[in-house]
Amino acid sequence: MHTDHGDHGLPAPATKAGQEGLDALLTHPGKALIGLDLDGTLAPIVADPEKARAHPEAVPALAALAPKVAAVAVITGRPAEVAVRNGGFADVPGLEHLVVLGHYGAERWDARTGEITAPPPHPGVAGVRTELPELLERLGASQGTWIEEKGRAVAVHTRRAADPQATLDQLREPLTGLAGRHGLIVEPGRMVLELRPPGMDKGVALTEFAQEIGAGSVLYGGDDLGDLPAFSAVDRLRTNGTPGLLVCSGSDEVTELRERADLVVEGPEGVVRLLAALAQRLD
Numbered sequence: 001m002h003t004d005h006g007d008h009g010l011p012a013p014a015t016k017a018g019q020e021g022l023d024a025l026l027t028h029p030g031k032a033l034i035g036l037d038l039d040g041t042l043a044p045i046v047a048d049p050e051k052a053r054a055h056p057e058a059v060p061a062l063a064a065l066a067p068k069v070a071a072v073a074v075i076t077g078r079p080a081e082v083a084v085r086n087g088g089f090a091d092v093p094g095l096e097h098l099v100v101l102g103h104y105g106a107e108r109w110d111a112r113t114g115e116i117t118a119p120p121p122h123p124g125v126a127g128v129r130t131e132l133p134e135l136l137e138r139l140g141a142s143q144g145t146w147i148e149e150k151g152r153a154v155a156v157h158t159r160r161a162a163d164p165q166a167t168l169d170q171l172r173e174p175l176t177g178l179a180g181r182h183g184l185i186v187e188p189g190r191m192v193l194e195l196r197p198p199g200m201d202k203g204v205a206l207t208e209f210a211q212e213i214g215a216g217s218v219l220y221g222g223d224d225l226g227d228l229p230a231f232s233a234v235d236r237l238r239t240n241g242t243p244g245l246l247v248c249s250g251s252d253e254v255t256e257l258r259e260r261a262d263l264v265v266e267g268p269e270g271v272v273r274l275l276a277a278l279a280q281r282l283d
Contacts, residue, residue, distance in 0.1 A: 009277040011263055013245060017238055018262020021245030024217035025069075029282050031216025032069040035206050035230060036271070038076040038083050040223035041249040044268050045190065047159050049148050054087045055268040057276070063094030064279035070213050074100045075202045077187070077194060077226055079151045080107040080116050090114060103152040104196070104226075105205025121152045122197035124182030129154050132195075135178060141167055153184075153196035164191045189224045190253045203229030210237065221247035221271055224254055231260050247274065 013019045025032040036042055039049070042058045066072045072095075076083045080102025084090055089098060089111060100109040107118040132154060136142045144161030147154060156175065161167040171193055176186045179195040187194040187201075202222070210218055210233075218237055220230045234244035248261035249271050258264055265274055 009273065010281055011265065011274065011277075013262040014264075015262045017243075018245050021217055021219065021234075021238070021243040021262065024243035025219060025245065025278070026281060028216050029068050030070060031214070033210050033213060033215035033218045034065065034069055034072045034275075035209075035218060035220040036072070036074050037202070037222035037224065037227050037230075037249070038074055038078060038087060040190065040268070041221050041227075041271055042074065042268055043086060048146070049155075049157060052086050055272050057272045058268065059088050059092055059095070061272050061275040061279060062089075062098065063092055065275050065282070066095050066097040068279065068282040069097065070215060071209070072098045073206070073209050074098070075105065075205050075230065076100065076102055077104055077150070077153065077155075077189075077196070078102055080109040080118070082150075084109050099209070101205045101209065103150070104200040104202055105208065106152055106197075106200050118152075122184065124179075124184045124197065125152060125154060125195075127182040128178060128184060128195050131178060132156070135174060136171075139170065139174060141171055145171075148192075150194070150196075153194055155192050155194040157192045159191040168193065187226055189226050194226075201229040202227055203231075203233035206230045207233045207237070210242070215242065218242060218244040219247060220244070221249060221265075221274075222257060223249035223267075225256070227257060228260075231257065247271070 098111040146157040158167040
C-alpha cells in the first residue's frame with residue numbers, strides 16, 4: 001500500500017477508487033462524512049479496555065476537521081456513553097458536527113445536545129451475562145480472560161491470557177453456542193469475542209447515517225474485523241455513485257482490513273496525522 005505523502009502531508013491512496021474518494025472529499029467537503037472506529041483507530045489498543053483513551057492529538061484533529069465537513073461519526077461497539085468519555089468528545093468547541101453511534105448504531109450521542117437516544121436492550125444479553133462466568137470456569141478459561149460489560153453486549157477478552165490466540169480459539173465455539181441459545185451472535189475481533197444482538201453492524205450504522213445526512217462522499221477508518229461491514233458499506237456506496245475512501249489503521253493482527261483498504265496508516269497516530277492533514281488542506 002502506498003503511504004507516500006503529497007501536499008499538506010496527505011498520503012496518496014493506493015487505488016483509483018480511493019483517490020476518487022479523497023478527491024470528492026477535498027472538492028466538496030461540506031458533503032463529506034468522516035466515519036471512524038474508536039479502539040485501535042482513534043485510541044491505541046490496551047490490555048484493559050476500561051483504560052483505553054483516545055490518542056492525545058485525536059480530539060484537536062477532529063475539532064479542526066469537523067466544522068469543515070458534513071459530519072464526523074465515531075462508530076463503535078462500545079456503549080455511546082463510554083465512547084464519549086474515553087474519547088473525550090463532550091463539550092469540545094468545534095465538535096458540534098460529531099455523533100457517536102454506540103453499540104454498532106443501536107445508541108446515538110449527538111454533540112449538539114449531549115443526549116443519548118437508544119431502544120431498550122435485547123433480553124438475551126442478561127441471560128448471557130448470568131451464564132458466562134460459570135461457562136468460562138468450566139472451560140478452565142477464567143484465568144487471564146476478562147469479561148467486559150457493555151450494557152447491550154458482553155465481550156470476552158483474551159489478551160491477558162498466557163496464550164491469547166489459543167484461548168480465543170478454544171472459546172469461539174462454546175461462546176457461539178451460548179450466544180445462539182439467547183438469540184445473540186458472536187462478533188470476533190482482536191483477541192476478543194463479543195456476544196451481541198444480531199441486525200446491527202457498523203455497515204448498517206454507516207449506511208443509515210450517510211443516507212440521513214445526504215453524504216456526497218464517505219471516508220471510513222477502522223482496524224478490526226468488526227469494521228469489515230463498514231468497508232463493505234463503502235464499497236456498496238461507491239457502486240451506487242457515492243465516492244469513498246477506505247483507511248486501515250495498520251494492524252498486523254488483522255490483515256484482511258489492510259488488504260481491502262485504499263490507504264494504510266500506522267495505527268491511531270497515523271489516523272490522527274491523516275485527520276490533521278485533511279483539516280489543514282481544507283483551510
